[in-house]
Amino acid sequence: MAEKMPAIMKTKPAYGAELVEVDVPKPGPGEVLIKVLATSICGTDLHIYEWNDWAKSRIKPPQIMGHEVAGEVIEVGPGVDTVEVGDHISAETHIVCGKCYACRHNRYHVCQNTKIFGVDMDGVFAEYAIVPAQNAWKNPKDMKPEYATLQEPLGNAVDTVLAGPIAGRSTLITGAGPLGLLGIAVAKASGAYPVIVSEPSEFRRELAKKVGADYVVNPFEEDPVKFVMDVTDGAGVEVFLEFSGAPKALEQGLKATTPGGRVSLLGLYPRDVTLDMNNLVIFKALEVHGITGRHLWETWYTVSSLIQSGKLNLDPVITHRYKGFDRFEEAFELMRAGKTGKVVFFPHKR
Numbered sequence: 001m002a003e004k005m006p007a008i009m010k011t012k013p014a015y016g017a018e019l020v021e022v023d024v025p026k027p028g029p030g031e032v033l034i035k036v037l038a039t040s041i042c043g044t045d046l047h048i049y050e051w052n053d054w055a056k057s058r059i060k061p062p063q064i065m066g067h068e069v070a071g072e073v074i075e076v077g078p079g080v081d082t083v084e085v086g087d088h089i090s091a092e093t094h095i096v097c098g099k100c101y102a103c104r105h106n107r108y109h110v111c112q113n114t115k116i117f118g119v120d121m122d123g124v125f126a127e128y129a130i131v132p133a134q135n136a137w138k139n140p141k142d143m144k145p146e147y148a149t150l151q152e153p154l155g156n157a158v159d160t161v162l163a164g165p166i167a168g169r170s171t172l173i174t175g176a177g178p179l180g181l182l183g184i185a186v187a188k189a190s191g192a193y194p195v196i197v198s199e200p201s202e203f204r205r206e207l208a209k210k211v212g213a214d215y216v217v218n219p220f221e222e223d224p225v226k227f228v229m230d231v232t233d234g235a236g237v238e239v240f241l242e243f244s245g246a247p248k249a250l251e252q253g254l255k256a257t258t259p260g261g262r263v264s265l266l267g268l269y270p271r272d273v274t275l276d277m278n279n280l281v282i283f284k285a286l287e288v289h290g291i292t293g294r295h296l297w298e299t300w301y302t303v304s305s306l307i308q309s310g311k312l313n314l315d316p317v318i319t320h321r322y323k324g325f326d327r328f329e330e331a332f333e334l335m336r337a338g339k340t341g342k343v344v345f346f347p348h349k350r
């Protein structure tokens with residue numbers, strides 16, 4: 001195996017990233033070294049690439065980027081007995097402490113001491129990467145790497161969609177970005193009907209239909225609340241899933257939710273949000289769920305089973321596949337322009 005490898009690195013506190021040659025790392029105690037088979041870009045990686053205020057406050061360059069991954073274990077560090085050489089794995093991004101109040105209440109997804117793999121330490125946009133053994137998730141060896149790498153964001157989508165009953169329920173999804181598209185796939189695989197998607201990008205509305213949306217609406221051209229009422233004969237939807245991070249979408253979705261319905265909020269908002277809480281939530285007795293991370297580890301079991309069931313229509317979600325990292329800047333710029341679904345890199349060209 002080579003001693004050096006290409007990696008996409010945030011080399012300095014500024015816009016962009018660089019493709020650099022770095023040493024292939026060695027696994028330390030409690031770590032494994034993987035050959036990266038596939039890795040995908042997350043919206044958080046885009047924030048780091050763009051160097052926004054959140055990234056400035058959190059990221060310490062130089063650092064290898066990326067945290068969505070599927071790989072093969074090629075070396076294990078001292079003390080590792082849960083993972084073996086030859087295992088195919090993906091990685092949970094939240095490194096949790098197991099000691100805090102939240103962890104001791106089995107709420108690992110909101111651990112108060114979470115460190116994030118690929119955000120607070122070197123990540124996986126490389127040919128080889130180090131994964132903490134406690135965060136390794138074993139994959140069936142016949143699971144396509146481009147599906148396996150999507151399990152981490154699919155976990156966000158599963159926790160959003162399956163926060164309550166969904167089979168046969170009318171559902172509104174606002175935002176058909178990579179996560180909203182995964183949400184559509186999970187909702188359709190879980191029997192939701194009709195699935196209505198509100199998304200201003202025509203490219204992403206077309207993707208939403210390919211993934212399985214029953215109706216799509218452009219909220220910048222027509223009122224999505226009226227659209228939902230027309231589709232549901234004035235009742236509103238039973239389930240509202242917010243995947244956009246747009247305050248207007250949140251307000252519209254709450255208006256479109258039937259009294260007594262349920263709401264899952266995954267999108268992160270750029271600023272504080274002002275809402276008529278009395279009339280939009282309280283007098284409608286809505287059940288509202290804040291969603292973050294993934295429930296550990298039951299969400300990973302659900303995601304893996306859904307993929308293996310063959311019922312998740314993932315192929316339309318993966319819009320760009322790159323062999324190697326040479327065209328990584330093109331990938332990030334296309335994603336910035338909203339012209340992608342999920343972008344997957346296959347680091348090894350041969």
Ligand SMILES: NC(=O)C1=CN([C@@H]2O[C@H](COP(=O)(O)OP(=O)(O)OC[C@H]3O[C@@H](n4cnc5c(N)ncnc54)[C@H](O)[C@@H]3O)[C@@H](O)[C@H]2O)C=CC1
Pocket residue numbers: 042043044156174175176177178179180198199200201204219243244245246248249266267268269291292293338
């Ligand atoms: N809570 C959590 O644990 C996590 C939350 N997120 C958040 O989830 C959200 C979705 O992630 P991505 O798909 O990567 O984001 P994205 O930014 O790629 O997609 C958001 C989509 O919402 C659409 N949109 C914008 N305004 C809209 C409106 N008024 N109505 C309907 N759609 C509208 C955009 O056109 C875009 O396609 C983001 O806010 C992201 O920060 C992402 C990862 C984890």
Ligand SMILES: CC(=O)[C@H](N)C(=O)O
Pocket residue numbers: 042043044045093116119152153156292293294
């Ligand atoms: C920080 C991330 O982007 C990660 N996907 C998460 O779920 O926390």
Ligand SMILES: [Zn+2]
Pocket residue numbers: 042043044045067
């Ligand atoms: Zn992420």
Ligand SMILES: [Zn+2]
Pocket residue numbers: 096097098099100101102103104111112113114
């Ligand atoms: Zn904890």
